[in-house]
Amino acid sequence: MNQLGFPILSIMLAVPTAAAIACLYLKPDGARWTALAATLIDLALGILLWAMFQQGGSQWQFQEYLPLFGDRFAWALGIDGIALMLIMLSVFLMPICILASWTSIEKQVPEYMAAFLLVEVLMIGTFAAQDLFLFYIFFEAGLIPMYLIIGIWGGANRIYASYKFFLYTLLGSVLMLIAMLWMSNYAKTTDIPTLMATDFPVQAQTWLWLAFFASFAVKVPMWPVHTWLPDAHVQAPTAGSVILAGVLLKLGGYGFIRFSIPMFPEASGELVTLVLVLSGIAVVYTSLVALVQADMKKLIAYSSVAHMAIVTIGLFAFNRQGLEGAMIVMLSHGLVSGALFLCVGVIYDRLHTREIAAYGGLSNNMPRYAVLFLLFTMASIGLPGTSGFVGEFLSLMGAWQVSTWATAVCTTGIILGAGYALYLYWRIAFGVARTPEAATLPDLNGREILSLGAIAAVVLWMGVYPESFLAPMRQDIGTLVARIDRARPSFDPGFAAGSAAHAAPAKAEAHH
Template sequence: MTSNSLLTSNILTIITFTPAAGALLLLFYNRAHVRSIRSFGLIIALLTFAFALHLVAHFESGNPDFQFSVNVPWIPSIGIDYSMGVDGISLFLILLTTLLSPLAILASWSITDRVKEYFIFILLLETGMIGVFASLDLFLFYVFWEVMLVPMYFLIGVWGGERRIYAAMKFVLYTMIGSVLMLVAILALYFLHGDATGTFSFFVLAPSAELWLFVAFFLAFAIKVPLFPFHTWLPDAHVEAPTAGSVLLAGVLLKMGVYGMVRFSLPLFPHISHLFTPLISLLAIVGIIYGALVAMVQPDIKKLVAYSSVSHLGFIVLGIFSFTPQGMEGAIYQMLNHGISTGALFLLVGVIYERRHTRLIEEFGGLAHRMPVYAAIFLIVTLSSIGLPGLNGFVGEFLVLLGTFGVNRGRAVFAATGVILSAIYMLWMYQRVIWGEITNDHNKNLPDLGRREHAMLIPLVILMIWMGIYSNHFLRPMDASVMRLLSQTENRRVEYASDFESGSDQCSILNAQFLSQLAIRHPLRLRIAPWELNIGQILSLMRGITVAAVYDRRQCLALGSWAVIDRPYRENRSSPKTRRPGTQ
């Protein structure tokens, strides 16, 4: 085996753990050597990006299956594997993560307090983010999901602003609520299907229609997006986080929630996902409009960009739940666009914050006179965020609206108002900060961009233009994977629905579910006390609640399923009578 083939076969493991290895080596650095710590952290991040470019170069665009797969038993006794792979959906998200990480490190040159620990957390955060996008095992996905949480907590809580402790705790509490729900759902999926599959691998687990499992996964992902009304942690986290934290939070971490919906919610719960589409689309549209309206009245540039993220991510969720190829590809493309454009906006805000130590819009004005290069780059980034044709933001929003319009015109029309509102608040902010006369004496001697700042902004500007003009370079590798995901989701949904349309099977299943629901509400009518049920019967009852509320059960008689409940009753009669706890 050649060195190149050895590298390619293990490329995902190398990309994932190179930052963690760098963080481990940083532990042995003398904290007084600040310049060497910064340089080493940057080298590790750039090396990881180079490995990601190797991944993209060897990716087969027409292959819808997972590539560069690794599957090694990790905890075989309970079916947990170290299973990783990449397809057209996760490919560019990994590339985006490895691109923004060195740029975030370049933006951290002003950090002077606990520099070694700061760069260790940045590199550990990168490992967690890459692992989330590469994991194919549900439990492994959850591990990386939690690994990401710890470094971000410290980045906000130690190197953040005045209210950093409050923002960090709020971020952790919101995320932990979702994490606990997701962990419970993952374990429940395993206990429901683990006997048959013996694994946590998500493409082996059978699709399930349990409502509460879908809700648990969806809430975990919706909080991370964040989807309205779970967004309140985001503005505080952005405002208080250091520049690098805001760049990675907006550019990558928010995409993890949307990616989870695409990778897990749709394949595991295809039918319930379709049933909840109207509600989720409504929340997405409300988020689009609400985020834009609130952004219009923000006095702080960073907070304005934070609320714009709520609006833009609403577009992404709307595209996903259109269940159309155009909407899905537009949503994934918009994930990349938002990471690039919003990441650049936070870098630009960080540039003037380092010079003025304020982010209030009213403190600026006329910066174009003193910082012309900064003003030009700011204009391109602003137009990209708005979605100007010719730049990257236009392609994603257009595809999302096109896919949504084909399904529901009303949703597309309401969502399109977000584009107009986005143009209003972004251009208003740009005009107030960049144009006009210099009225504040502190702005008269501001230096323009330096070499380090050029190095972290120019690559993003090039990408905005490239992705706007040559979007097919990025869309083509997604095509096969998106079509595979949509067809897989639809086939599983139809397959599951057909089980309830097959005559007698429908009656027996529906009435079992009907009686299960009745057993929860009125246990005495079924002559079974709830405390007499074992765990298997309880799980059966829980499974029945969901679909009984979805399908029409009025056409079926309860006789076919009476034996399902009556059998344990008959067995119970033949055994010594079980008394109710606490009775004589």
């Protein structure tokens, strides 16, 4: 169904593609303005997409279909409410990334802007693709511009970080491609909506699930395959960190929602303990590691691993609260961690160091900065009234129904999260300046206020009225819950909340 009568999703891919090509032939200033204009056009198209999306209508909307190689590969685009929200996150953050790079990127500006526009194309394509191999192309091609952004415009150790990022994410994807070839051969189609309703043989599901898990776990990133993330964040330019934390980490969560859970429900039920154990370790371990970091970016990077572990716990609770909570945590983390990286970028551009020890007392000479930084710190902790609270509360409610142990471990992570986030803020904003340079830093300029203010407004909007973000996704999450319901895992009672533990085996017996 395409209620607009024109291929809006293809246009959203074409605009940044054309702008990226144009940027390569322009001078630096021309490239900056072209990139900003293209990302703002895509934002406007995204708002139109949201406005025209029919809640309660057919699951897949704005569909486009053009067969390319018979019936085995097609240019097939379309979105449901889940994809809509992640596309909105992408098109909202992109103009902010361009603004954040306005003065900090001085070398090879046209190429940098072209690489960023290409990242936008590939992110939107990943969320909108409805053909298995089209999804794979978009999903994997996103590696290339990000690899270049880290490797060319990154910090001193950028080559090591970019290679590590590339190799980690590539390895799992080879297994996923093999699984996709088997699935398309078995189902005789590459149409993702059809595959989501296909019942694959139970014995094959485990292998398929593990092949997809190899790719998505690295992207999320889950412990112990998270080690590429701190290096990539520390070396990437500010805007690179924003888009990496803001959107690219969400590709793994989206993959679980789109592939692992609906396509392999029995395997998801069987292997849920693996996910909960890895997620629980990640929440506690990376929070403890974040507490001892001396580099601001590294601290926020480790906090990202902990927050994304709450996403995987919510997803694999297999109930409405858990899935809705996981989606809100993904959206909230995209905004909040992106904003925190921007806050680091603001003072890094002035003082050229990320060492926490070089700052202090910034609330005296940078009061506007201190207020916005405080808001994002509180949202990261999950203060009621901010986006962070809604997602974490729903995720933990969903997890509690399934596993009291996972919920208890997760909650310790949230307490530790408050520890490292407030400790960071206290050292940066309060007390006296530890260096003479820190005491004279100028406050935010108009461009920085616009970027951070826009994110702050959405963080508060999501915290005060989350229904506007949940409503488009509700029907799709209901479909997902119904799909997994027949294979809901039967935990052993020592591991689960009482009622869920006794209900699950009965369900499994009824199914057999």
